[in-house]
Amino acid sequence: MSAPRARTRIQAKNSQAILDAALDIFSQYGFRGATLDQIAERAGLSKPNLLYYFPSKEAIYVALLAGLMDTWLAPLRALHHDGDPVEEILGYLRRKLEMSRLYPRESRLFANEILQGAPQILDQIEGDLKALVDDKAALIRLWIAEGRLAPVDPYHLVFSIWATTQHYADFDIQVHRVLGQEGDAPFAEAERFLTHLYRSALTPNPLTAR
Amino acid sequence: MSAPRARTRIQAKNSQAILDAALDIFSQYGFRGATLDQIAERAGLSKPNLLYYFPSKEAIYVALLAGLMDTWLAPLRALHHDGDPVEEILGYLRRKLEMSRLYPRESRLFANEILQGAPQILDQIEGDLKALVDDKAALIRLWIAEGRLAPVDPYHLVFSIWATTQHYADFDIQVHRVLGQEGDAPFAEAERFLTHLYRSALTPNPLTAR
DNA sequence: CCTGCCGCTGACCATTTGGTCAAACAATCA
DNA sequence: TGATTGTTTGACCAAATGGTCAGCGGCAGG
Numbered sequence: 001m002s003a004p005r006a007r008t009r010i011q012a013k014n015s016q017a018i019l020d021a022a023l024d025i026f027s028q029y030g031f032r033g034a035t036l037d038q039i040a041e042r043a044g045l046s047k048p049n050l051l052y053y054f055p056s057k058e059a060i061y062v063a064l065l066a067g068l069m070d071t072w073l074a075p076l077r078a079l080h081h082d083g084d085p086v087e088e089i090l091g092y093l094r095r096k097l098e099m100s101r102l103y104p105r106e107s108r109l110f111a112n113e114i115l116q117g118a119p120q121i122l123d124q125i126e127g128d129l130k131a132l133v134d135d136k137a138a139l140i141r142l143w144i145a146e147g148r149l150a151p152v153d154p155y156h157l158v159f160s161i162w163a164t165t166q167h168y169a170d171f172d173i174q175v176h177r178v179l180g181q182e183g184d185a186p187f188a189e190a191e192r193f194l195t196h197l198y199r200s201a202l203t204p205n206p207l208t209a210r
Numbered sequence: 211m212s213a214p215r216a217r218t219r220i221q222a223k224n225s226q227a228i229l230d231a232a233l234d235i236f237s238q239y240g241f242r243g244a245t246l247d248q249i250a251e252r253a254g255l256s257k258p259n260l261l262y263y264f265p266s267k268e269a270i271y272v273a274l275l276a277g278l279m280d281t282w283l284a285p286l287r288a289l290h291h292d293g294d295p296v297e298e299i300l301g302y303l304r305r306k307l308e309m310s311r312l313y314p315r316e317s318r319l320f321a322n323e324i325l326q327g328a329p330q331i332l333d334q335i336e337g338d339l340k341a342l343v344d345d346k347a348a349l350i351r352l353w354i355a356e357g358r359l360a361p362v363d364p365y366h367l368v369f370s371i372w373a374t375t376q377h378y379a380d381f382d383i384q385v386h387r388v389l390g391q392e393g394d395a396p397f398a399e400a401e402r403f404l405t406h407l408y409r410s411a412l413t414p415n416p417l418t419a420r
Numbered sequence: 421c422c423t424g425c426c427g428c429t430g431a432c433c434a435t436t437t438g439g440t441c442a443a444a445c446a447a448t449c450a
Numbered sequence: 451t452g453a454t455t456g457t458t459t460g461a462c463c464a465a466a467t468g469g470t471c472a473g474c475g476g477c478a479g480g
Contacts, residue, residue: 010447010457028326032243036438048440049458057438108325114381115318115325116238125387133388150410155389156396156403163377164370171324171373177335178343179365186366193366200360201410220427246468258470259428267468426477436467446457 015053017043022060027108030116031061062120065113068106069124075099076158079136085143086202093161093194100169101187107169133158150204157202164194225263227253232270237318240326241271272330275323278316279334285309286368289346295353296412303371303404310379311397317379343368360414367412374404 021043025034036057040047054060075095079088100107113121133155140154168175168190175186231253235244246267250257264270285305289298310317323331343365350364378385378400385396 008447008456014457029242030240030322030325032239033241033326035436037436046459047438048460051439052457055439111321111380112240112325114384115240115322116243118383122383122387125384129384130388130390150406152406153399153403156400159377159381159385159388159400160374160404160407163373163381167369167373170321171369173328173332174324174335174339175369177332178340178369180340189363190366190369193363194370196360196362197370197407197411201407218426224427245466247466256429257468258430261469262427265469421480423480424478427475429472429474431471433470434468437465438463439465440463441461442459443461444457444459446455448453448455450451450453 011053014043014045014049018045018050018053018060019064023064023105023109026061026064027105027112030112031058032116064109065120068110069121069128071103072099072106072110073129073132076132076136079139081139081142085140085149086199089140089149089157089161089202090195090198093165093198094191096161096165097168097187097191097194100165100167101184104169104172107166111166111170147204150202152201161198164190164197221263224253224255224259228255228260228263228270229274233274233315233319236271236274237315237322240322241268242326274319275330278320279331279338281313282309282316282320283339283342286342286346289349291349291352295350295359296409299350299359299367299371299412300405300408303375303408304401306371306375307378307397307401307404310375310377311394314379314382317376321376321380357414360412362411371408374400374407 018039022034022039024042025038028034029038034057036047036050039060040050043050050060054063075092078095079092113119118125136158137154140149140152140157143149144151144154168187172186176182179186228249232244232249234252235248238244239248244267246257246260249270250260253260260270264273285302288305289302323329328335346368347364350359350362350367353359354361354364378397382396386392389396
């Protein structure tokens, strides 16, 4: 997802391989549960060679998280005042679900980081993330005041979209086993269900609209 | 949540203290990331003393998970055919949210286990869990066929309830920081929001009902 | 009060783990 | 080609980690 700054071809290739392998391992076991040996083996490199490219285990982890937040918030940033409010939010829902489908490891990495108390990204949560959500919450309140959206708590609306979409990445094992399915089929079904869910709840009631 | 079988008072007290401490640690760091020293310190016992009560780290972890699944599924089991379908599902939603409020550590332990590939509970997921969801999905389909519930995919309805309710336990740090609140206030707000969300989506439309 | 078991501990052990380093090896460029 | 820079590795290290064990103290029942 994020390409590291590199001077030579070999550097670009190997540090990318390291980050990719580290994403596999960290997203599954969390920072503490992952080992450099696991990452090195998955990357096809020796452990000392890993540490030639990154100074420490934590540096790899931080490098992964560094680029993640921006990418992760891009779908919400794209929520704009123009257009129909309900369709705007449904578009956000679709983009977020697509993120879960395309980048499940990143979603799990994020989940693991938060479960462990968000030691690395707490300031980003209180800073960028909170600011962005505050901003979009104000927009949603505006839409509600205009009668173009049913009156709902904008923060919990956003939380519920995060929860439902990331669930398909973070708990995909459970989803697949319960459904008895494999592959991306659940995502298409989820999109249909969630679209109905949010369209019902967000469409303003014409009988009570002013 | 689950009391271990014990013969003496001291056994009961200490193994309970161990399980309580282990729940703290495992739910935050996952199985691999947790250490016996952490658990021993939190339990106020020495590490050899831990291993006097449990034969291994894994045994503690398994003991925690063993009782969890039943408790975790109790709210869904309580979904019955009697009563109004919409209110039944809203009741399930409320019970599940209450579980997140009262037992956030258990929720995180479960989340961590699934993130790591559910090595210990995969068979329970494919067995008990799937069977229960299949059963309740059939009930929901019945309600839909009777026109007493809007037509929705029952599996993804359940998934979305899991996702939205467990989110407030698993991601509570994020929720609290974004809201700038502390304590249980988010749960009350979430209940209001989610009630509206699901009531809107599940109430059958009288215009299209047959 | 003494005997035997339960509870507990310090010392110890093997393995794993994050990390270092000197030296070997490969690529590049003047 | 030779000098320089970039890349890789085997050997090694200290700390952390899961686990063992002999023994000691205390409490309980006879």
